[in-house]
Amino acid sequence: MTTPVFRFAPSPNGYLHLGHALSALINFDMARATGGRFLLRIEDIDVARCRPHYEQAIYQDLTWLGITWEEPVRRQSAQLDGYRAALTRLDGLLYASFETRGEIARLVADRERQAPWPRDPDGAPLYPGDSRSLSAAERLRRMEAGEPYALRLDMAAALARTGALTWIESDCGGKTTSVAARPQMWGDVVLARKETPTSYHLSVVIDDAEQGVTHVVRGQDLFAATAVHRVLQALFALPAPIYHHHRLILDADGQKLSKSTQATALRALRENGATSADIRRMVGLA
Ligand code: GLU
Numbered sequence: 001m002t003t004p005v006f007r008f009a010p011s012p013n014g015y016l017h018l019g020h021a022l023s024a025l026i027n028f029d030m031a032r033a034t035g036g037r038f039l040l041r042i043e044d045i046d047v048a049r050c051r052p053h054y055e056q057a058i059y060q061d062l063t064w065l066g067i068t069w070e071e072p073v074r075r076q077s078a079q080l081d082g083y084r085a086a087l088t089r090l091d092g093l094l095y096a097s098f099e100t101r102g103e104i105a106r107l108v109a110d111r112e113r114q115a116p117w118p119r120d121p122d123g124a125p126l127y128p129g130d131s132r133s134l135s136a137a138e139r140l141r142r143m144e145a146g147e148p149y150a151l152r153l154d155m156a157a158a159l160a161r162t163g164a165l166t167w168i169e170s171d172c173g174g175k176t177t178s179v180a181a182r183p184q185m186w187g188d189v190v191l192a193r194k195e196t197p198t199s200y201h202l203s204v205v206i207d208d209a210e211q212g213v214t215h216v217v218r219g220q221d222l223f224a225a226t227a228v229h230r231v232l233q234a235l236f237a238l239p240a241p242i243y244h245h246h247r248l249i250l251d252a253d254g255q256k257l258s259k260s261t262q263a264t265a266l267r268a269l270r271e272n273g274a275t276s277a278d279i280r281r282m283v284g285l286a
Contacts, residue, residue: 012051020061
């Protein structure tokens with residue numbers, strides 16, 4: 001049997017909170033219990049929001065929790081050439097779109113005069129597809145003129161190539177179910193932008209494959225995104241890991257924890273005298 005490979009993949013755009021502790025500890029404990037490997041990956045492609053001191057805080061908070069990981073740590077900002085190379089393999093399935101977020105909102109509002117416009121699982125309106133009908137020459141002209149653009153996956157064309165997809169969802173207790181992926185719910189997702197040759201979806205798929213991750217264990221909030229990841233895995237002919245989407249830690253109002261709430265930040269809890277054993281209890285692991 002191959003050695004299971006788990007990973008925890010935070011973004012250094014704020015301090016880790018109890019929800020991250022749950023995710024990191026489940027992955028670390030499962031790696032230990034199965035004789036597997038545990039990797040830490042820093043997802044720092046969003047240069048506008050990621051900060052070096054948050055990355056240092058991730059290392060400190062995880063060490064305090066008693067978590068150890070393999071070195072070197074993979075940092076997505078060091079992998080841009082690999083993501084660029086992967087994009088070239090999607091030739092014929094990508095197109096450049098030029099609308100700003102505000103323009104997209106206006107196009108959607110226009111269409112909503114007739115009928116409700118579909119939203120993706122995160123609540124954002126699906127891209128209305130206006131740039132898809134531009135001629136190749138017009139797209140090239142606008143890109144060469146330096147206009148900002150997003151490279152989108154033509155989801156219908158991608159699905160025509162991959163066919164229907166499923167993934168294996170494990171409950172981590174030995175029971176698995178096959179989940180039918182519904183990537184159509186996301187529409188033509190952005191895979192890269194003019195300034196950044198990747199996106200969350202693209203880099204997570206490339207990295208999980210290059211790092212040999214066999215088990216993707218992450219929060220329930222990313223359950224629907226797995227459908228997009230399955231499409232990319234199929235297009236790149238990459239193996240599909242087993243997935244487990246775990247429960248989320250909610251605040252008193254039933255909302256997902258946010259990195260901007262200080263009260264549940266691990267370092268704030270530590271400064272207030274909590275121990276790592278207290279954190280395990282607070283997230284329901286002890
Ligand atoms: N970087 C993502 C986050 O911090 C997690 C990605 C993943 O586990 O797939 O929410």
